[in-house]
Amino acid sequence: MGGLVKLLDTEMVxxxxxxxxxxxxxxxxALILTWMERKVAGHMQLRIGPKEVGxxxxxxxxADATKLLGKEILIPKAVDKTLYYLAxxxxxxxxxxxxxxIPFDSYLLVKDINVGIVVILAFSSFTVLSILLGGWGxxxxxxxxxxxxxxxxxxxxxxxxxxxxxxxxxxxGSLSLKTIVEAQKGLWYVFVQPVAFIIYFIASIAETNRTPxxxxxxxxxxxxxxxxxxSGMMFALFFLAEYTNMFIVSSIAVTFFLGGYNGxxxxxxxxxxxxxxFLVFVIMWFRWTYxxxxxxxxxxxxxxxxxxxxxxxxxxxxxxLKL
Amino acid sequence: xxxxTEEELKAAFSELTVVKEDYNQKGYHLxxxxxxxxxxxxxxxxxxxxxxxxxxxxxDYRDYLEIVYIFSLHMSLCKVKITVKIDPVKPVLPTxxxxxxxxYWYEREIREFYGVLFEGHPNLTYxxxxxxxxxxxxxxxxxxxxxxxKRELSSFSPEQSEDSLCINMGPQHPSTHGVLRVVLRMNGExxxxxxxxxxxxxxxxxxxxxxxxxxxxxxxxxxLDYIGAMSFxxxxxxxxxxxxxxTVPERANYVRVIxxxxxxxxxxxxxxxxYLADLGALSPFLYVFDDREQILDVLEGITGSRLTxxxxxxxGLYNDIDDAFIAGTKAVISxxxxxxxxxxxxVTGNVIFVNRTRGIGVIEKERARKNxxxxxxxxAAGIPTDMRKLEPYACYSEMNFEIPSxxxxxxxxxxxxxxxxVETSLQIIEQALAxxxxxxxxxxxxxxxxxxxxxxxxxxxxTPRGELGIYIVSDxxxxxxxxxxxxxxxxxxxxxxxxxxxxxxxxxxAILGSLDLVIPEIDR
Numbered sequence: 019m020g021g022l023v024k025l026l027d028t029e030m031v032x033x034x035x036x037x038x039x040x041x042x043x044x045x046x047x048a049l050i051l052t053w054m055e056r057k058v059a060g061h062m063q064l065r066i067g068p069k070e071v072g073x074x075x076x077x078x079x080x081a082d083a084t085k086l087l088g089k090e091i092l093i094p095k096a097v098d099k100t101l102y103y104l105a106x107x108x109x110x111x112x113x114x115x116x117x118x119x120i121p122f123d124s125y126l127l128v129k130d131i132n133v134g135i136v137v138i139l140a141f142s143s144f145t146v147l148s149i150l151l152g153g154w155g156x157x158x159x160x161x162x163x164x165x166x167x168x169x170x171x172x173x174x175x176x177x178x179x180x181x182x183x184x185x186x187x188x189x190x191g192s193l194s195l196k197t198i199v200e201a202q203k204g205l206w207y208v209f210v211q212p213v214a215f216i217i218y219f220i221a222s223i224a225e226t227n228r229t230p231x232x233x234x235x236x237x238x239x240x241x242x243x244x245x246x247x248x249s250g251m252m253f254a255l256f257f258l259a260e261y262t263n264m265f266i267v268s269s270i271a272v273t274f275f276l277g278g279y280n281g282x283x284x285x286x287x288x289x290x291x292x293x294x295x296f297l298v299f300v301i302m303w304f305r306w307t308y309x310x311x312x313x314x315x316x317x318x319x320x321x322x323x324x325x326x327x328x329x330x331x332x333x334x335x336x337x338x339l340k341l
Numbered sequence: 342x343x344x345x346t347e348e349e350l351k352a353a354f355s356e357l358t359v360v361k362e363d364y365n366q367k368g369y370h371l372x373x374x375x376x377x378x379x380x381x382x383x384x385x386x387x388x389x390x391x392x393x394x395x396x397x398x399x400x401d402y403r404d405y406l407e408i409v410y411i412f413s414l415h416m417s418l419c420k421v422k423i424t425v426k427i428d429p430v431k432p433v434l435p436t437x438x439x440x441x442x443x444x445y446w447y448e449r450e451i452r453e454f455y456g457v458l459f460e461g462h463p464n465l466t467y468x469x470x471x472x473x474x475x476x477x478x479x480x481x482x483x484x485x486x487x488x489x490x491k492r493e494l495s496s497f498s499p500e501q502s503e504d505s506l507c508i509n510m511g512p513q514h515p516s517t518h519g520v521l522r523v524v525l526r527m528n529g530e531x532x533x534x535x536x537x538x539x540x541x542x543x544x545x546x547x548x549x550x551x552x553x554x555x556x557x558x559x560x561x562x563x564x565l566d567y568i569g570a571m572s573f574x575x576x577x578x579x580x581x582x583x584x585x586x587x588t589v590p591e592r593a594n595y596v597r598v599i600x601x602x603x604x605x606x607x608x609x610x611x612x613x614x615x616y617l618a619d620l621g622a623l624s625p626f627l628y629v630f631d632d633r634e635q636i637l638d639v640l641e642g643i644t645g646s647r648l649t650x651x652x653x654x655x656x657g658l659y660n661d662i663d664d665a666f667i668a669g670t671k672a673v674i675s676x677x678x679x680x681x682x683x684x685x686x687x688v689t690g691n692v693i694f695v696n697r698t699r700g701i702g703v704i705e706k707e708r709a710r711k712n713x714x715x716x717x718x719x720x721a722a723g724i725p726t727d728m729r730k731l732e733p734y735a736c737y738s739e740m741n742f743e744i745p746s747x748x749x750x751x752x753x754x755x756x757x758x759x760x761x762x763v764e765t766s767l768q769i770i771e772q773a774l775a776x777x778x779x780x781x782x783x784x785x786x787x788x789x790x791x792x793x794x795x796x797x798x799x800x801x802x803x804t805p806r807g808e809l810g811i812y813i814v815s816d817x818x819x820x821x822x823x824x825x826x827x828x829x830x831x832x833x834x835x836x837x838x839x840x841x842x843x844x845x846x847x848x849x850x851a852i853l854g855s856l857d858l859v860i861p862e863i864d865r
Contacts, residue, residue: 059623059624062624063623063624063626063627063628064627064628064631065627159506159508160508163508163530163846167530229621229622230621230693232621233847239516239846239847239850240846241514241515306623306624307622307624307687308621308622308691308693309617309620309621309622309691309693309694309697310620310621310622310693310697310847311693311696311697312696312697312845312847312848313530313845313847314845315696315697
């Protein structure tokens with residue numbers, strides 16, 4: 019028995035089990051979020067959303083997934099086959115890696131890497147690459163424009179996102195997510211760094227391509243943007259990645275600004291998930307309330323407002339820390 | 342204004358015989374027959390005096406083809422019909438599309454329907470009939486289209502360009518609301534040129550009219566503009582009543598106004614939802630549908646249909662209104678009133694919405710006149726012209742209402758005008774409900790086989806989208822000899838290529854949406 023525990027505690031096994039769990043969680047989370055999105059949208063639009071399949075329509079996402087799996091994958095003639103197949107797979111890799119370092123609880127953590135946030139940010143840059151591959155490989159004008167928009171948008175918003183997180187890193191003196199959460203035992207960083215939180219939150223919505231920044235897939239302009247030519251399960255993979263990305267950016271926000279798994283009475287992971295899903299709800303709330311910004315306005319928000327503000331915030335943080 | 346125009350016209354063109362017409366019978370004040378060579382000069386005369394070309398059409402009288410131009414003023418009631426008779430065997434005429442931009446599409450339409458060659462027209466190719474047709478459909482005799490003509494007509498295809506990206510927006514596209522196709526020649530995300538391609542919903546209602554009796558064509562009018570069907574019904578019915586001299590009981594007129602205004606409200610709020618969906622906000626769509634549903638219920642109670650109404654009859658109505666209708670209308674009024682503050686809060690004050698719509702799609706007064714735009718789009722340009730006020734039909738003359746007008750002439754102004762027009766319509770309905778008299782709802786003894794007097798009429802009404810003009814030529818039979826519909830969306834779309842040039846694709850969507858196009862109406 020003791021040997022088994024010891025075996026389980028070795029690095030490789032922990033990593034393997036963690037990745038499998040992460041994979042399971044990704045799918046589970048996407049199911050929950052699709053249900054949640056449809057319910058939120060429904061209630062905001064004077065409807066009730068799905069209700070027929072299962073209690074409160076909870077089984078609806080499973081039915082949707084079954085439908086998507088059963089669909090024929092239509093591949094247009096003129097696509098670049100390699101890139102076309104690669105894109106949905108590639109978009110899926112980074113989202114799983116991120117789960118390795120996110121601390122769900124003080125013990126519910128696959129591996130506490132001392133450069134945890136760098137790992138997440140580095141891998142999340144894959145997303146834009148796969149969108150570009152998908153848009154280019156589809157050989158469709160709408161998809162191409164969507165992909166080009168996505169690149170410009172992600173480049174523009176990664177900077178304020180990084181700068182906002184950097185001010186927290188400066189305060190906590192660590193890149194490890196767990197250390198940052200532990201540092202918020204007393205006071206959450208959102209109260210110390212409200213500006214950084216707002217900048218991060220706006221930039222993260224843009225990074226996940228959600229309304230009002232959903233330009234790469236702007237329905238009324240580009241039909242479906244970069245995934246116009248994808249159908250069936252390949253479309254579902256893009257969809258899955260989008261919802262998982264929502265979870266990841268929200269969990270980074272919770273880890274960095276909202277005290278992570280810290281909270282009274284309940285176990286840590288409940289606090290963590292509650293905070294994350296609250297932020298996800300806010301993102302959905304935005305989507306069903308706001309119109310879409312225009313492309314030049316989108317870039318202006320980042321380059322003219324968020325980036326200078328983030329630099330200023332960083333400067334002030336640095337100055338105050340030195341004092 | 343009519344006398345002044347008459348004198349000036351006589352002074353400028355001494356050889357012309359200007360006829361003063363009975364406006365109440367004909368719908369225009371002056372008419373004048375012009376030689377083909379003079380038409381450009383005459384058009385220039387009207388252009389100088391700030392007239393707009395409401396419609397250009399052709400009538401085939403077998404011995405000759407008659408091209409009819411209706412010139413009209415925005416702010417005062419003065420309509421002039423200019424006719425040009427041309428040889429039916431070799432129909433050639435100088436173009437006036439250089440003077441009035443609105444002639445550009447009308448002449449293309451006449452070219453493919455009648456085979457008239459407009460000399461100097463930059464692009465005389467198919468407007469509706471892209472698949473080609475072997476004969477000229479609106480000619481009374483079967484005139485075959487020669488191979489040479491066919492080649493010329495199909496010589497233009499907008500996507501032929503080597504070095505720039507061409508995007509086909511439509512015919513199946515989420516934001517063209519139906520089957521409009523716009524070919525966009527792009528430079529990156531910027532539009533270099535936009536070419537609307539029409540005809541995907543072309544059903545040739547004008548030809549249908551020639552093959553049906555007057556009452557038989559009545560349901561067709563509801564199929565043109567399916568969102569504001571009531572206004573089209575009303576336009577056709579009132580035009581015919583004017584032509585045939587049928588009087589309408591007072592009560593019927595009031596009910597007509599109430600029903601039309603209810604339909605106008607439903608059209609405007611439908612636009613509100615659809616426009617915001619274009620801009621990426623999907624929720625308002627469902628809110629306005631909730632409101633619209635209530636209006637449709639009320640209208641369904643009296644008309645029996647929810648969308649393509651056919652409620653009015655020559656000389657009155659299909660049936661009388663009941664207490665449930667009046668109660669329902671009052672409920673609609675209070676509901677819309679209570680909902681509007683919500684929309685104002687959610688949309689009008691939204692910074693993203695304002696930034697998306699302010700300063701784009703600006704239609705200056707001059708551009709509005711040259712392209713003959715009408716309706717809220719025209720009023721946003723600062724020209725408060727409304728046919729309900731300018732030449733009142735039904736009982737609009739007894740109603741007291743304001744016509745909103747804008748200053749900046751951009752999409753945001755158009756939005757504001759539409760919202761204010763909903764309030765105007767509510768006021769009109771309230772007044773009509775208060776004043777509605779008792780009495781019959783139908784004139785007795787309207788002949789089943791309606792044979793109006795010989796002659797023509799140009800009758801206009803204000804639909805939710807703008808000026809609907811109906812030109813009917815009667816030859817004393819029970820079918821129209823020629824029926825031309827001057828539909829507002831057609832003229833409003835004509836201005837789109839100019840507005841889209843140099844803008845982002847996202848702006849093009851916002852501009853296209855602000856024009857409130859209904860495609861079946863454009864394609865007819």
